[in-house]
Amino acid sequence: MINPVYSPDSNRYDNGMKYRRCGRSGILLPEISLGLWHNFGDVNTFANSQAMAHYAFDKGITHFDLANNYGPSYGSAEETFGMIMKKSFMPYRDELFISTKAGHDMWPGPYGEWGSRKYLMNSLDQSLRRMSLDYVDIFYSHRYDPETPLEETLQTLVDIVRQGKALYAGISKYPKEAAGFAYQYLEERDVHCLLYQGRYNIFNREPEEEGILQQARENGTGFIAFSPLAQGLLTNRYLNGIPEDSRIAKGGFLKKEALTGDTLGKIKALNELAIRRGQTLAEMSLAWVLKDEMVTSVIIGASSVAQLTDNLKGIENTAFAPEEIEAINQILK
Numbered sequence: 001m002i003n004p005v006y007s008p009d010s011n012r013y014d015n016g017m018k019y020r021r022c023g024r025s026g027i028l029l030p031e032i033s034l035g036l037w038h039n040f041g042d043v044n045t046f047a048n049s050q051a052m053a054h055y056a057f058d059k060g061i062t063h064f065d066l067a068n069n070y071g072p073s074y075g076s077a078e079e080t081f082g083m084i085m086k087k088s089f090m091p092y093r094d095e096l097f098i099s100t101k102a103g104h105d106m107w108p109g110p111y112g113e114w115g116s117r118k119y120l121m122n123s124l125d126q127s128l129r130r131m132s133l134d135y136v137d138i139f140y141s142h143r144y145d146p147e148t149p150l151e152e153t154l155q156t157l158v159d160i161v162r163q164g165k166a167l168y169a170g171i172s173k174y175p176k177e178a179a180g181f182a183y184q185y186l187e188e189r190d191v192h193c194l195l196y197q198g199r200y201n202i203f204n205r206e207p208e209e210e211g212i213l214q215q216a217r218e219n220g221t222g223f224i225a226f227s228p229l230a231q232g233l234l235t236n237r238y239l240n241g242i243p244e245d246s247r248i249a250k251g252g253f254l255k256k257e258a259l260t261g262d263t264l265g266k267i268k269a270l271n272e273l274a275i276r277r278g279q280t281l282a283e284m285s286l287a288w289v290l291k292d293e294m295v296t297s298v299i300i301g302a303s304s305v306a307q308l309t310d311n312l313k314g315i316e317n318t319a320f321a322p323e324e325i326e327a328i329n330q331i332l333k
Ligand SMILES: NC(=O)c1ccc[n+]([C@@H]2O[C@H](COP(=O)([O-])OP(=O)(O)OC[C@H]3O[C@@H](n4cnc5c(N)ncnc54)[C@H](OP(=O)(O)O)[C@@H]3O)[C@@H](O)[C@H]2O)c1
Pocket: 034, 035, 036, 037, 038, 039, 065, 066, 142, 172, 173, 197, 198, 225, 226, 227, 228, 229, 230, 231, 232, 233, 235, 236, 237, 245, 246, 247, 248, 282, 299, 300, 301, 302, 303, 304, 306, 307, 308, 310, 311
């Protein structure tokens, strides 16, 4: 049978998704965004990747987060997304907020990573071709490059926006001082930095502790949190061992060494707390990040539609009693 043409849920903006303003800007982002770092590569089943993208959009997830080297193989998540664009999403392009990035290892030789103008410009052109797009909504410098003059990287972001290849610019994982420089440099050239993308979850609180959240707010820049579930640790995935189809078992960025007895004990205690709140651990972990109004959105990863369903429930209750916050802090000590 031929696949039916995708037709999105006509109630997609009345399905419970909430939208938050992204810093000092005209952009609203869904509280939950979908990241394509894993499970959208050419090693994955296209049907599952497509089903997750469709389901997300049907539930009001308008923001899809990519980068040049997401896969594996490098570039293949953008290719998968490009296929979904062509098959399903093209009529809805203006309803979508699509990001990509460059900064990490992408192609061999001296011009295939970090922050040079040569790399960023060439990489974005490749990304647009892979995704079958004329422009992305936001292009990020994926990481701070200590060797390249920051002015070169930032001026490239400015020029990319001026060329119309990205509507907005963003930075990811920049240390605080470099982020401050970036906000000012971009602002002075009338390219406001729309988003700072950083790792933030119950286990990793650097953005809070280092003042990155506060600094973004002061500069009118939104903060978007990646790995809000600590790559799956902050869910019920590993409560009873390491499932064969899990990220740890597949052997990627999340190593089994991360699941120490101590960490598992904390996950179990957090799980008990989540149950008392009437949430799954995944729901509570997302709610915990979203409780802070300085956070614009969380970028989740998922390997199934069922996980997305679970995670979307996380936005139903993002309020925490002070005792609950304290209990979480105690568990982490
Ligand atoms: N800027 C950067 O440098 C940077 C770095 C990392 C990520 N990111 C962005 O952030 C996105 C999210 O990162 P992430 O994938 O690490 O996010 P995450 O949401 O912390 O982890 C996602 C993983 O958690 C598991 N999971 C998700 N929901 C679950 C549920 N309800 N129950 C049980 N397990 C669940 C799945 O693992 P299994 O596969 O085991 O099922 C899933 O692949 C990326 O796709 C990317 O767009 C950006």
